[in-house]
Amino acid sequence: AAGPCGARGVGDLSLSTPRGWSHCGGLRRRTSFVHPSRSSALMDAIQIRDLELWAHVGVLEQERRDGQWFCLDIQFQLDLSSAAAADDLSTSLDYSLAIQALQRLAREICCLTIEHFSEQVLDRLQELYGPVPIGLRLTKCSAPVPGFRGLVAVERSRGGGMPPTP
Numbered sequence: 001a002a003g004p005c006g007a008r009g010v011g012d013l014s015l016s017t018p019r020g021w022s023h024c025g026g027l028r029r030r031t032s033f034v035h036p037s038r039s040s041a042l043m044d045a046i047q048i049r050d051l052e053l054w055a056h057v058g059v060l061e062q063e064r065r066d067g068q069w070f071c072l073d074i075q076f077q078l079d080l081s082s083a084a085a086a087d088d089l090s091t092s093l094d095y096s097l098a099i100q101a102l103q104r105l106a107r108e109i110c111c112l113t114i115e116h117f118s119e120q121v122l123d124r125l126q127e128l129y130g131p132v133p134i135g136l137r138l139t140k141c142s143a144p145v146p147g148f149r150g151l152v153a154v155e156r157s158r159g160g161g162m163p164p165t166p
Contacts (some may be wrong), residue, residue, distance in 0.1 A: 009096050043133075044080035046093055047164050049073050053106035057117045062146055069141040072102065072121065075164040077133040097128055114138055118156045126158065133161035 051072040056064045076093055083092035101124050111117060118138045125134055139153040155163040 002165070011083075043077045046076045046078070046080070047074065048095055048098060049164065050070070051102060053097060053102060055106040055117060056110040057114060057140075057160070058144070059112050063144065070106070070117070071139040071141055073123070073137040073164045074082055074098065074121075075113075075135045076125075076129070076160060077135075077161050093129055093132070098125060101125075101128055114140055114154050118154050122156060122158050131159050133157075133159040133164035135161035137163045137166075 013071060030054075051074070053070045053072055054067050054068045055070055057070070058064055058068065071149050076095075080092060083089065102121060105120060109117060109120060111120075118136060121136060121138065122134060135155070135157040137153050137155045139155050141151060143150075143152045157163060
């Protein structure tokens with residue numbers, strides 16, 4: 001069955017902590033991360049799409065009190081050639097850590113705007129992975145505007161990253 005933003009299925013993607021990762025403030029943090037130089041013409045990417053998050057975010061008091069669904073798409077831009085050649089997660093980015101950290105963030109956050117929520121998402125991802133180019137699209141699945149049945153989203157980036165294409 002499709003989820004609130006059209007996503008299908010949610011699973012536990014936990015993986016064991018690979019070499020090169022340490023704990024930092026309750027999160028696992030990459031101790032050394034290989035990413036391409038800014039002059040790199042071609043860049044690989046890891047995408048997380050349709051991550052459904054229930055969060056207490058909204059201008060209206062009932063949005064913050066009751067919560068609502070958000071859908072998050074993330075794109076990390078990095079050189080994946082070493083991980084691909086060696087089949088070695090320690091030379092890549094463990095996306096399960098991002099999913100788990102963002103699920104925790106969604107449970108904890110209470111704020112007015114999706115802009116602030118997206119800023120917290122970017123902060124959390126940088127805590128995990130350091131200065132990797134990141135882009136995201138955060139969608140509010142059901143904006144409480146009378147007569148409006150569409151979606152509202154913000155697109156953000158850090159470090160030269162690009163949000164995933166729809």
